[in-house]
Amino acid sequence: MIGQRRRPFSENINMNDRINRLQESLRDQEIDLVAVGPTANMRYLAGYASHPDERLCLLLITPDEVRAVVPTLNAEDWIAHCDITPVTWADSDGPSRALSSALSARQPRRVAVDGTMRADFLLTLLEATKPETARVADSLISPLRARKSADEIEALQRSAALADRAVQAVMDACAPGVTEAELTWVAETTFRQGGASRVEFTLIASGPNGAFPHHHSGARRLQRGDAVIIDIGATLDYYVSDVTRVIFLGDPPSEFLRRYAAVKAANEAGRAAVRPGVAAQDVDRATRSVLAEAGLGEHFVHRTGHGLGLEVHEPPWIMAGNDAPLAEGMVFSVEPGIYLPGRYGIRIEDIVVVTTDGVRTLTGFDHELAVRP
Ligand code: ZN
Ligand code: ZN
Secondary structure (H helix, E strand, O other): OOOOOOOOOOOOOOHHHHHHHHHHHHHHOOOOEEEEOOOHHHHHHHOOOOOOOOOOOEEEEOOOOEEEEEEHHHHHHHHHHOOOOEEEEOOOOOOHHHHHHHHOOOOOOEEEEOOOOOHHHHHHHHHHHOOOEEEEOHHHHHHHHHEOOHHHHHHHHHHHHHHHHHHHHHHHHOOOOOEHHHHHHHHHHHHHHOOOOEEEEEEEEEHHHHHOOOOOOOOOEOOOOOEEEEEEEEEEOOEEOOEEEEEEEOOOOHHHHHHHHHHHHHHHHHHHOOOOOOEHHHHHHHHHHHHHHOOOHHHOOOOOEEEOOOOOOEEEEEOOOOOOEOOOOEEEEEOOEEEEOOOEEEEOEEEEEEOOOOEEEOOOOOOOOEEEO
């Protein structure tokens, strides 16, 4: 039912296998239907996601069947990318008939839905199926998405390499008088010229702005004496990047150098703690204890990291309270940081993959503090 045509980044990805594994857990958990909108979940399971707008578009997976409801205007595109034959509906008819035909008079009692699909899709689905229970399908889909295949890891590696180049381009452009906004443009053009289909975020936080972990880069001009946080990411071949480095303009004071060294040591300790079977929270503990010992614990105000793949933030969450064991193929960030209000921030972020017996770092950019006059 699901074919192998025009794979997004490799000929080897087996969509059948992904659907089969999902169907196995449907049977295990006695779920009658999983409904997925045109989101990263659809891209993962079907190898393609239709243009997301207000028109109803659903991938419907039961323990033994896969169906799709697709607006007619996107049907050609769907058929070109995906072998699940869609039930289509035209704007003038509305989606009701197509939806009931796809459900084929089935009355699913237990339904699980894509947590990121539109609320109007959900309401239409619930109206059509009237299930006894409805829950979010993330606990069924996330475990599949969290463990990346070799092809996905390769795609993430290519994406990380492009992000390294974009960090270098931004650093080359850093000079007193240049605005944060101009530097975000340098990152964007480097990503685009490198083939990125989408720039996800370009966070340039200079001087005191660096104390805001999610600063909105703006008109501030870099000054001598600034620490500048560069945190950028983009989508290349459907897989995202996320990297953070710091550059200092002028002579860094010794106190700054000491703090930078502590964050760098925390990043190293976090990555060194990664291997299969280790609890996610132990990686968080590893970064946090280094910063606590350096007297900087109170300035580390966020979790250590997040998974990434088709999306920038996805499981596993690398934080206290997550005792789930890491497994081979998981990809996530290790990004300890400290934030000193009114002064500066320091964060060093890498993307790592859990290997058979340890860890591999996908980001390649140097960890030494970059300094420009
Ligand atoms: Zn980041
Ligand atoms: Zn991140």
